Amino acid sequence: MVDPVDDRRKAHWSLYVYCVYLLLPLYWLVGMALKTNQDIVGKFEVVPGNPTLANFAEIFTNPVWYQAFGNSLTYVTINTILSVAVALPAAYAFSRYRFLGDRQLFFWLLTNRMAPPAVFLLPFFQLYSAVGLFDTSIAVAVAHCLFTVPLAVWILEGFMSSVPRELDEMAQVDGHSFGYFFFRLFIPVIRGGIGVTVFFCFMFSWVELLIARTLTASEAKPIVVVMTRTVSASGLDWGVLAAAGVLTIVPGLAVVWFVRRHLVRGFAMGRV
Amino acid sequence: MIKGVSNNRAWLAVVPVVLVVAFSAVVPLMTVVNYSVQDIFDVDTRLFVGLDWYRETLRDPRFIDALLRQVTFSATVLVIEVPLGIWIARALPRDSRATSAFLILLAIPLLIPWNVVGTIWQIFARPDIGLLGVSVAALGISFNYTGSSVDAWITLILMDIWHWTSLVALLAFAGLASIPSPCYQAAMLDGASTWQVFRYVELPRLKSVLTIAVLLRVMDSLMIYTEPFVLTGGGPGNSTTFLSQYLTSMAVGQFDLGPAAAFSVLYFLLIVLLCWLFYTSVMRSEADG
Numbered sequence: 308m309v310d311p312v313d314d315r316r317k318a319h320w321s322l323y324v325y326c327v328y329l330l331l332p333l334y335w336l337v338g339m340a341l342k343t344n345q346d347i348v349g350k351f352e353v354v355p356g357n358p359t360l361a362n363f364a365e366i367f368t369n370p371v372w373y374q375a376f377g378n379s380l381t382y383v384t385i386n387t388i389l390s391v392a393v394a395l396p397a398a399y400a401f402s403r404y405r406f407l408g409d410r411q412l413f414f415w416l417l418t419n420r421m422a423p424p425a426v427f428l429l430p431f432f433q434l435y436s437a438v439g440l441f442d443t444s445i446a447v448a449v450a451h452c453l454f455t456v457p458l459a460v461w462i463l464e465g466f467m468s469s470v471p472r473e474l475d476e477m478a479q480v481d482g483h484s485f486g487y488f489f490f491r492l493f494i495p496v497i498r499g500g501i502g503v504t505v506f507f508c509f510m511f512s513w514v515e516l517l518i519a520r521t522l523t524a525s526e527a528k529p530i531v532v533v534m535t536r537t538v539s540a541s542g543l544d545w546g547v548l549a550a551a552g553v554l555t556i557v558p559g560l561a562v563v564w565f566v567r568r569h570l571v572r573g574f575a576m577g578r579v
Numbered sequence: 580m581i582k583g584v585s586n587n588r589a590w591l592a593v594v595p596v597v598l599v600v601a602f603s604a605v606v607p608l609m610t611v612v613n614y615s616v617q618d619i620f621d622v623d624t625r626l627f628v629g630l631d632w633y634r635e636t637l638r639d640p641r642f643i644d645a646l647l648r649q650v651t652f653s654a655t656v657l658v659i660e661v662p663l664g665i666w667i668a669r670a671l672p673r674d675s676r677a678t679s680a681f682l683i684l685l686a687i688p689l690l691i692p693w694n695v696v697g698t699i700w701q702i703f704a705r706p707d708i709g710l711l712g713v714s715v716a717a718l719g720i721s722f723n724y725t726g727s728s729v730d731a732w733i734t735l736i737l738m739d740i741w742h743w744t745s746l747v748a749l750l751a752f753a754g755l756a757s758i759p760s761p762c763y764q765a766a767m768l769d770g771a772s773t774w775q776v777f778r779y780v781e782l783p784r785l786k787s788v789l790t791i792a793v794l795l796r797v798m799d800s801l802m803i804y805t806e807p808f809v810l811t812g813g814g815p816g817n818s819t820t821f822l823s824q825y826l827t828s829m830a831v832g833q834f835d836l837g838p839a840a841a842f843s844v845l846y847f848l849l850i851v852l853l854c855w856l857f858y859t860s861v862m863r864s865e866a867d868g
Binding site for chain 2: 321332334335348403412416418421422425427431434449450452456460516517534545558564568
């Protein structure tokens, strides 16, 4: 006889196996970031024999690396703020009202999430060059909106729909203006949902390479692009490459740490 | 979205989203469609060719090969990732302190830039300096993802599972968390087996989250570019060249604007069609059940 409720309080052994599978490649990356290139290529060792921070020092002292890091954080931040700002009113409209063409519009938004970035590379380059935004962080941020905004609307709409309509009506009865209701009453209720949305916008913008590479040349070059160029140029600087890889995981960890409480609840509320 | 108040002024709230998305969506899509029906020699010399590029693309054996590889790859990773993700979600502890630690751990692969994912596996699987490569070699199996296409595929699939199973697991876990415990207790009183609990209590309630998970995985696996680009570069030979990779080599490498645009339109339509078919079939079965 199973006792599913109590049974579920403990992790199943298979979960630990999977976690080892998750962690081994990461461990190898961190280990490699702590080795010199001679040690990486020269001998095989599971635990770095003489760990060094030289690879990280290289990144923190070389402007090509740390500026690229700054560029990435800039466009991801702009993208996240912009996506959430435009998605909030739209998601509210989708969750509370019916209007002409609402379903069609919603599906159209989602089709943009389905467009492979490779399809749009050349037109993007031409478009953003034509409006004078090529090689700026704004260009990448706006282009990434193509897939972060539909997702943001999708998630936020799920959250807002789970908030009872009575809240809106009560605020109206109490004589609050719509602005007061929306910003002071409604947003605090769905802040968990905003946390989840921020997580997803950040995630999909931070991890994207193809569009970021197409829309930047030198000034706004992001970290992910600098990494690929290092591979193709020298091809052998494994240590620095691994160290840069480790550093690209840090912002993601920070975000997931901040929204960890909302994450699960958010997944559960949205669209279920 | 079903039981809203009818109000066309709500359009005003949607305008910002439409503007932001349309800026990056409409003009580029029009450009692609426009290119796909022209033969472009230079900026001023263009020739309208109708659907010629579409015909050519559909007859291009390299396109067909890339498409078949793409479908095989996407189907394989979906078949592995969805059940595995559900399994992991069920194996996660609930309401304990360890839960959030496990969840953060699961979220890590999702937050790593895609080319870094490629780099991680490139390093990890290398037969000379990678833990996986060296371990497999120590077992006496020759393994080299840059030389053998089978090994390249195995590495790519292992990488994709590593990268994306977490998404399915997190979504499925959220779905499981929303099942009230009386449902379990009732099933227990009826003496249901673990499989029956899963099949009749959990799976029906997981349907909507699994729809999202499968949709996202269908879309993203069909678009895959960066990870194989870094890991295998599409090789050995063309054995891991998927649609995006072939398209970029066509558009950027050879600068064949017309054919590349026709390719793009077909590629985009394929993804939209698959997602639409899946979505409507789920909706229909929901309406029936």
